[in-house]
Amino acid sequence: MMELIVTVxxxxxxVTVIRTTTPLLLATLGGLIADLSGALNVAxxxxxxxxxxxxxxxSVYAPWYVAVAAGLGAGALxxxxxxxxAYRLKADIILVGFAxxxxxxxxxxxxxxxxxxxxxxxxxxxxxxxxxxxxLSFLSAIPGVGPILTAFLxxxxxxxxxxxxxxxxxxxxxxxxPWGLWLRGVGEYPAAPEAAGIPVNKVRTWSLIVxxxxxxxxxxxxxxxxxxxxxxxMTAGRGFIALGAVLLGARHxxxxxxxxxxFGAFEALAVVMPGLFNDVPAELIRMIPxxxxxxxxxxFSIRAQRALAMRGVK
Amino acid sequence: MxxxxxxxxxxxxxxxxSEVGRAVGALVIAxxxxxxxxxxxxxxxxxxxxxxxxQPISKPRTIGLWIDDVAKLTVTxxxxxxxxxxxxxxxxxxxQVYIGALAASYVALSPLGASWAGIPLGITxxxxxxxxxxxxxxxxxxKLGANEIVSSLMLNYIAIExxxxxxxxxxxxxxxxxLTTDNFPASAVFxxxxxxxxxxxGIILALIAVLVVWFALYRTSWGLKLRLVGHxxxxxxxxxxxxxxxxxxxxxxxxxxxxxLGSMFVQGQTYGKLTVLFEGGLAFEGILVAIVARSRPxxxxxVALFYAYLRQGAQLMNIRTDVPAEVIGxxxxxxxxxxxxxxxLNFITRLFKRGPAPAVAAVTAAGGTAK
Numbered sequence: 035m036m037e038l039i040v041t042v043x044x045x046x047x048x049v050t051v052i053r054t055t056t057p058l059l060l061a062t063l064g065g066l067i068a069d070l071s072g073a074l075n076v077a078x079x080x081x082x083x084x085x086x087x088x089x090x091x092x093s094v095y096a097p098w099y100v101a102v103a104a105g106l107g108a109g110a111l112x113x114x115x116x117x118x119x120a121y122r123l124k125a126d127i128i129l130v131g132f133a134x135x136x137x138x139x140x141x142x143x144x145x146x147x148x149x150x151x152x153x154x155x156x157x158x159x160x161x162x163x164x165x166x167x168x169x170l171s172f173l174s175a176i177p178g179v180g181p182i183l184t185a186f187l188x189x190x191x192x193x194x195x196x197x198x199x200x201x202x203x204x205x206x207x208x209x210x211x212p213w214g215l216w217l218r219g220v221g222e223y224p225a226a227p228e229a230a231g232i233p234v235n236k237v238r239t240w241s242l243i244v245x246x247x248x249x250x251x252x253x254x255x256x257x258x259x260x261x262x263x264x265x266x267x268m269t270a271g272r273g274f275i276a277l278g279a280v281l282l283g284a285r286h287x288x289x290x291x292x293x294x295x296x297f298g299a300f301e302a303l304a305v306v307m308p309g310l311f312n313d314v315p316a317e318l319i320r321m322i323p324x325x326x327x328x329x330x331x332x333x334f335s336i337r338a339q340r341a342l343a344m345r346g347v348k
Numbered sequence: 349m350x351x352x353x354x355x356x357x358x359x360x361x362x363x364x365x366s367e368v369g370r371a372v373g374a375l376v377i378a379x380x381x382x383x384x385x386x387x388x389x390x391x392x393x394x395x396x397x398x399x400x401x402x403q404p405i406s407k408p409r410t411i412g413l414w415i416d417d418v419a420k421l422t423v424t425x426x427x428x429x430x431x432x433x434x435x436x437x438x439x440x441x442x443x444q445v446y447i448g449a450l451a452a453s454y455v456a457l458s459p460l461g462a463s464w465a466g467i468p469l470g471i472t473x474x475x476x477x478x479x480x481x482x483x484x485x486x487x488x489x490x491k492l493g494a495n496e497i498v499s500s501l502m503l504n505y506i507a508i509e510x511x512x513x514x515x516x517x518x519x520x521x522x523x524x525x526x527l528t529t530d531n532f533p534a535s536a537v538f539x540x541x542x543x544x545x546x547x548x549x550g551i552i553l554a555l556i557a558v559l560v561v562w563f564a565l566y567r568t569s570w571g572l573k574l575r576l577v578g579h580x581x582x583x584x585x586x587x588x589x590x591x592x593x594x595x596x597x598x599x600x601x602x603x604x605x606x607x608x609l610g611s612m613f614v615q616g617q618t619y620g621k622l623t624v625l626f627e628g629g630l631a632f633e634g635i636l637v638a639i640v641a642r643s644r645p646x647x648x649x650x651v652a653l654f655y656a657y658l659r660q661g662a663q664l665m666n667i668r669t670d671v672p673a674e675v676i677g678x679x680x681x682x683x684x685x686x687x688x689x690x691x692x693l694n695f696i697t698r699l700f701k702r703g704p705a706p707a708v709a710a711v712t713a714a715g716g717t718a719k
Contacts, residue, residue, distance in 0.1 A: 076497060123689030128437050128497065132635055133684035139629070140677015147672045148389050274501045281495060317513035324502040324509075331499055335492035 055298025064248030079273025080138030085253025109250020412545030425637030444606025466536030482603015
């Protein structure tokens, strides 16, 4: 137990938490934007997975930032497809989302087999690149706190910093710009913005595109930093966990950050625990993020119901 | 008055015709896209296509594989149909399959499994376990408003890991280190209907399940209430139906079907034992089956018949040619997208009438899906 506590409060663990949180946070922000526009984006999982594969394949032939942009673009394209079928062709958005997940699960394996000439499932044959870590070791020069700052702040992926900035950007967009107001209005009560002359379907479509782009970005981080390379189903439910994180985060960007950090911390715990406890089975450790998601979902729902009841009383 | 049933029947035939037309249209488009993908990527595209479309009925063995798949797709399609009819999006069939399979395996590997009770008790245990697993997201939604999609998906992952854990540790194994249990005693394995094929009791169970679900949905008051809740839960609530009870019971019943599927997997001729990850993603194929069948129980086995054929064809294509079986995922996704949307046969013409913008979107959509 003592080792666990020591590990959890070490700088290395903090860096691991940031690493596991980043893809989740990006997907959660994507889920948040879709959710606020009135669409439960169950396709986050598939969008991330296709983002992973696109980033890995492009990174073989292009610099890392092009690969990241490609992952982002692939997610955005999937968002557009989703919007097209859900809003123009009036399909149920949840079914469309699952169609995209099925497409991603099969399509990535298929595309990988083509790209590698027969490899089904992993991209071992591909020389894919990684996203560079931001080196802030010059902070050590600061007397006193310098080394600590370096230990905590250095070595994160570029995308981790981008994600942190995006939390602020999404908050600013949602609550300080007219378009954010439109988006929230469309999600809350579409008839009102419609009457006010706001292009409701356009807002919804763009929300799904941005949602997909963020999920694709999360996929790029997953396949180019957390792991370098692609493996079949490598997202392993992160897109679905992100859906839970949106709800747990009370549908707010700061809440999304905290929820993603919580899930990231438990995932990091699952990463470090096998080294510390040999007697705890790996399967049970791998279950942790899913159990935590359910527990969080239940707790959040209780809280939301209590809030509703209080409003009803007043 | 006397011609009301006649009108009813005529309109029903019209609905069936138009639904079949849509499904076939979607299938043709999806197969066409798959064909283009194969054409662009394979060295021998026509051979691959030939294998996909003709090989599943080439030998008794492959026919057996096909029928076995039909039985399983039927049951998962029914489970999804039940929750879709109540307009719930519980995605927990996969988890219920694993939990049901675990329950069936514990029965089959116990002394009871070696007696005549091995099969009926295994099925019952599996269905009960599946029902409990379906009940959990239902009650969490009814009592707390917890989103059933997220909770049921999480329960899927938990069930898979639980199955991995129990197979690795506590269940009896032929030798340490392998991730399968001992073979079940013969009395706990479904007898084959046709010797040396995989056609076993499972297909009969599937057909019974079709009839039971049809009867429950269309000939009982529970079914009427369930469909009312699915159409308009607030109206149902106003007319005195306990919508939450219907919702939870639908998810529980679907869970029992998921559990049944678990027992069909492990007690069927295919395995006759429990192995890790035995399900291979089949449970989620029920989404396609249910959507194309419009959640109508009687249409489910027919859709399953066609879809299982495609799946088996893809497997054979995977083995015999250079095209991976996963190409079928593209077909599946396109069929779901087209059938669940307002797509119809004159949809293409409408699209072009509206001007170039939607057409461009359609092209990008097709390009994206074919990727």
